Amino acid sequence: MLVAAAVCPCPPLLVPEVAAGAAPELDALRDACADAVGVLSASRPDLLVAVGPADVPGRVPFPAGARGSFRPFGVAMDVRLGMAADSGGGANDLRALPPSLAVAAWLLRDWKAGPLEGLGVGEQLAPDRCAAAGRDIAASAGRVALLVMGDGSACRSVKAPGYLDERAEGFDAAVGAALAAADIEALAGLDAELAQQLQAAGRAPWQLLAGAARGTGLGGQLLYEAAPYGVGYVVAAWS
Numbered sequence: 697m698l699v700a701a702a703v704c705p706c707p708p709l710l711v712p713e714v715a716a717g718a719a720p721e722l723d724a725l726r727d728a729c730a731d732a733v734g735v736l737s738a739s740r741p742d743l744l745v746a747v748g749p750a751d752v753p754g755r756v757p758f759p760a761g762a763r764g765s766f767r768p769f770g771v772a773m774d775v776r777l778g779m780a781a782d783s784g785g786g787a788n789d790l791r792a793l794p795p796s797l798a799v800a801a802w803l804l805r806d807w808k809a810g811p812l813e814g815l816g817v818g819e820q821l822a823p824d825r826c827a828a829a830g831r832d833i834a835a836s837a838g839r840v841a842l843l844v845m846g847d848g849s850a851c852r853s854v855k856a857p858g859y860l861d862e863r864a865e866g867f868d869a870a871v872g873a874a875l876a877a878a879d880i881e882a883l884a885g886l887d888a889e890l891a892q893q894l895q896a897a898g899r900a901p902w903q904l905l906a907g908a909a910r911g912t913g914l915g916g917q918l919l920y921e922a923a924p925y926g927v928g929y930v931v932a933a934w935s
Contacts, residue, residue, distance in 0.1 A: 698834045698908045699841060700739035702732035703875055704803065705929035706748055706796035706845040706897070708769045721924060728920035728931040729803055733843065735933040737809040741841035745833050746777065746804065747904055748796025748845035749897040750816030755829055758791065758814035764798030775801040778812045796845045796897070804843065821900045823888055830907025844905045846898020848872075848928025849891075856926025858895040867894055868921075868928035871902065875932035878916030880906045896928070909934065 704710075710726060712719040736744060750756060760778040767773070775798055793801060797814045804812065817829065834840055848868040851861035858864075867890060874882035883906035891899035920931035 697838065697840060698912050698914065699741060699839045699935070700736050701842040701844055701905055701909065701914070701934040702729075702736050703844045703846070703902070703905070703930065703932040704729045704732055705847045705931070706799045707847065707927065707929070708766055708795060708799060710799055711766060711771075711773070711802050713771050713773050714766050714769050725920055725922070725924075725929060725931065731919055732931050732933045733803055735935050736841045736843060737807070739841050739935060740839065741810055741837070742839045743837035744804075744807070744810065744812040744841045744843065746797055746800040746812065746814045746843040746845065747901045748794060748800055748814070748816060749819045749900060750794035750796065752816055752818045754818055754821060754825070756791065756816045758793055758797060758816065760812055762791065762793050762814060764793030764795075764801050766798065768795075775805065777801045777814050778804060778807055800843055800845050817900045817904060819892070819897055819900055823884060823886070823903050826900050826903035827884060827907030830904040831910070833904070834908040840908070842905060842908060844901045846901040848896050848898060848923075848930060850895035850927045852923040852928060853926035861894055863890065864894050864928070867891070867896065868923065868930070871896075871898070871928070872918060872921045872930050875902075875930055876916050876918035878909065878914050878934050880909055
């Protein structure tokens with residue numbers, strides 16, 4: 697059963713070494729993510745699952761210790777899921793973590809609250825399949841926590857990766873309101889086609905969360921909402 701969830705964005709810039717000179721600009725976002733992860737730890741889960749968008753057709757699991765890297769972003773820094781950066785040991789898995797889960801691994805570098813694993817979900821995964829994946833995760837242990845990685849629209853300004861789209865602000869506002877209220881129906885009802893047009897990579901993970909949380913009665917708290925660099929970032933905690 698799902699007992700807690702943290703929702704965080706997944707730009708590699710969240711990692712200070714990647715952001716370099718621009719790192720202070722996202723300090724408030726990093727602090728909010730740390731607070732959200734703290735909610736997960738306090739929930740005393742039997743299992744933590746980090747979920748993030750990935751370039752896969754469906755869903756792909758990653759064990760604790762799976763490796764990720766920020767080398768594609770110009771930084772000689774590696775991470776392992778559930779372990780400190782550049783540490784040894786753990787699973788020798790041939791699949792590299794997708795960028796979203798590499799950021800999750802960085803957020804969880806000090807995790808000591810119990811077993812964890814990762815799950816990459818395809819950005820094209822249909823809403824009903826996202827919900828089914830969430831139900832499967834929620835049923836996989838007595839007390840399950842989720843770290844849900846995903847960005848909002850990438851179309852909030854003319855300098856955004858997807859340029860300016862007048863629909864983006866309303867889409868992000870609806871997502872923020874749904875996460876703040878732990879509104880499962882609103883998340884489940886997100887328009888997958890619109891999310892794709894707005895380059896909102898978090899849609900599938902958010903709808904997986906909706907499936908996992910159904911019937912739990914969890915409440916939500918919004919910890920951060922802004923659009924630096926023209927991309928919608930939101931941090932929320934459910935408990």
